[in-house]
Amino acid sequence: MDLQNVWTVATKDFSIFTKKKSIMYSVILFPLLVSVGLPLVIHFANMKSGGIPTAALLPLLNAFAFFFVIGAATLPVAIASYSLVGEKAEKSLEPLPATPVTDGEILLGKSLAAFLPSLVATYGGCAIFMAFIDNLTFSQLGYLYFPNWTMGVILLAVAPLACLLSVEVNVIISARVNDVRTAQQFERNHDSPVRSHLCRG
Amino acid sequence: MTDDSSRLIEDIIEIAHAVRRPSVIDAENLTKKFGNLTAVEDLTLHVDEGDVFGFLGPNGAGKTTTVRMLCCLISRTSGKAKIGDQEVGNSTDSQKIRRITGYLPENVGLYDNLSAYKNLDFYGRLYKCTKEQRRERIEYFLKMLGLWDKRNLSAGTFSKGMKQKLAITRALIHDPKVLFLDDPTASLDPEASKTVRDFILELKKERRTIFLNTHHLDEAEKICDRVGILKTKLLAVGTPEKLRESLWGSKTVVQLEHVNDAIVAAVKRVGPRNIEIVGNKLVIDVSNPEKENPDIVAAISAVGGRVQFVTEVTPTLEDVYLKLVRS
Numbered sequence: 001m002d003l004q005n006v007w008t009v010a011t012k013d014f015s016i017f018t019k020k021k022s023i024m025y026s027v028i029l030f031p032l033l034v035s036v037g038l039p040l041v042i043h044f045a046n047m048k049s050g051g052i053p054t055a056a057l058l059p060l061l062n063a064f065a066f067f068f069v070i071g072a073a074t075l076p077v078a079i080a081s082y083s084l085v086g087e088k089a090e091k092s093l094e095p096l097p098a099t100p101v102t103d104g105e106i107l108l109g110k111s112l113a114a115f116l117p118s119l120v121a122t123y124g125g126c127a128i129f130m131a132f133i134d135n136l137t138f139s140q141l142g143y144l145y146f147p148n149w150t151m152g153v154i155l156l157a158v159a160p161l162a163c164l165l166s167v168e169v170n171v172i173i174s175a176r177v178n179d180v181r182t183a184q185q186f187e188r189n190h191d192s193p194v195r196s197h198l199c200r201g
Numbered sequence: 202m203t204d205d206s207s208r209l210i211e212d213i214i215e216i217a218h219a220v221r222r223p224s225v226i227d228a229e230n231l232t233k234k235f236g237n238l239t240a241v242e243d244l245t246l247h248v249d250e251g252d253v254f255g256f257l258g259p260n261g262a263g264k265t266t267t268v269r270m271l272c273c274l275i276s277r278t279s280g281k282a283k284i285g286d287q288e289v290g291n292s293t294d295s296q297k298i299r300r301i302t303g304y305l306p307e308n309v310g311l312y313d314n315l316s317a318y319k320n321l322d323f324y325g326r327l328y329k330c331t332k333e334q335r336r337e338r339i340e341y342f343l344k345m346l347g348l349w350d351k352r353n354l355s356a357g358t359f360s361k362g363m364k365q366k367l368a369i370t371r372a373l374i375h376d377p378k379v380l381f382l383d384d385p386t387a388s389l390d391p392e393a394s395k396t397v398r399d400f401i402l403e404l405k406k407e408r409r410t411i412f413l414n415t416h417h418l419d420e421a422e423k424i425c426d427r428v429g430i431l432k433t434k435l436l437a438v439g440t441p442e443k444l445r446e447s448l449w450g451s452k453t454v455v456q457l458e459h460v461n462d463a464i465v466a467a468v469k470r471v472g473p474r475n476i477e478i479v480g481n482k483l484v485i486d487v488s489n490p491e492k493e494n495p496d497i498v499a500a501i502s503a504v505g506g507r508v509q510f511v512t513e514v515t516p517t518l519e520d521v522y523l524k525l526v527r528s
Contacts, residue, residue, distance in 0.1 A: 091310045
């Protein structure tokens with residue numbers, strides 16, 4: 001496998017995503033909402049009747065951290081479905097197999113193009129989330145709660161795995177459908193049991 | 202030097218030239234089936250280096266399937282094919298074939314969000330062209346096609362003709378020996394078609410082998426050295442002139458004041474031939490017009506017919522095509 005070809009395919013997809021506002025918004029919006037919205041919940045809860053007790057706050061913060069796993073599994077849907085099904089629908093995928101690039105290189109390049117931005121957006125959102133939470137809880141806890149081992153495991157293992165799983169499921173679905181929205185719907189249906197399980201947890 | 206001897210020398214040079222050129226595309230009994238449907242059956246053809254080969258046929262005749270097989274995009278059901286020395290269908294050779302061929306699909310397949318330059322640069326990188334080669338070739342072709350000033354505009358803002366030119370340039374970015382063009386002038390206006398045709402003629406001067414799928418018979422007649430007519434099976438192959446000669450023959454049209462049975466009978470007596478009556482015209486099949494036309498005119502005059510004009514019917518490639526496809 002020629003990794004240079006893989007990177008060429010991936011960087012071309014990056015260039016396209018930066019020009020597609022719908023994809024950019026969907027990748028940026030979720031991490032931004034979670035990273036700002038969840039600290040706001042803590043902030044407003046603290047303002048009411050003495051705030052959240054420390055015993056309840058710590059499990060809540062860990063539970064909030066799992067939203068980034070959901071994010072990592074959701075964000076690649078927009079990119080991967082466009083990258084494969086979108087190109088198939090726009091017929092721009094047709095000349096690509098006529099080049100010396102193998103199918104494996106094309107798929108890996110496209111997977112990478114969906115995986116990396118999703119993970120970067122997740123990490124970016126997570127950094128903002130941790131900074132806000134530490135700022136809000138330092139006075140109550142007396143120490144910086146984040147980063148901790150839970151967040152470490154989430155960021156270095158669970159989120160990348162969830163992202164990878166989502167990308168690969170999307171690749172499989174994309175091979176069988178010809179419409180971007182259908183691919184996204186299938187992918188979200190596939191992910192929803194995982195997401196509900198994480199939310200319940 | 203007499204005319205005869207100079208013509209002989211020209212013929213010898215032409216033959217020597219033809220003998221020297223190796224065949225670049227070779228297909229032997231190439232067949233493709235999709236389930237029970239046979240798309241291409243027992244296709245045997247050879248295209249010489251530097252030739253522009255026109256592949257004609259109605260919709261669904263198997264032209265695109267043939268090109269897709271030759272470009273190693275789909276597998277063959279049976280038979281074999283070679284591009285240069287590389288065998289189509291062999292996975293190692295497939296990569297080599299893709300390096301020496303350029304392919305323009307029916308749908309241009311450009312990235313609308315990327316600029317013209319970036320579209321070409323992307324493909325140049327996949328073909329492992331150096332940065333310098335990519336820059337040089339992109340500049341050369343875009344200037345040739347009048348798109349250099351628009352190189353930084355998104356391909357999505359281009360007209361159909363501009364997109365088609367850009368897609369042809371994409372197929373040429375790695376300087377391929379063999380170029381497969383699948384209906385390059387489809388849905389283009391006459392001016393854009395002419396630009397694309399002129400561009401193909403420029404490429405022909407560079408001695409590239411071009412395999413051209415087309416519905417435009419006049420285009421094939423103007424551009425192609427040889428044509429093949431396909432309707433699942435290859436119906437005919439040869440130069441447009443040879444196809445016309447072998448499949449159409451010669452026809453003489455005699456315009457008369459009036460046509461009557463006596464005139465028709467008189468013409469038939471000159472020799473067994475097919476005669477078609479169109480108004481006051483007789484369209485007569487002849488094998489040797491120079492020898493037979495005076496006899497025909499004499500026979501008509503002998504029974505009182507008054508000849509106004511005698512002309513020769515020159516069949517177009519379209520006539521030959523329709524005769525073959527309809528039969």
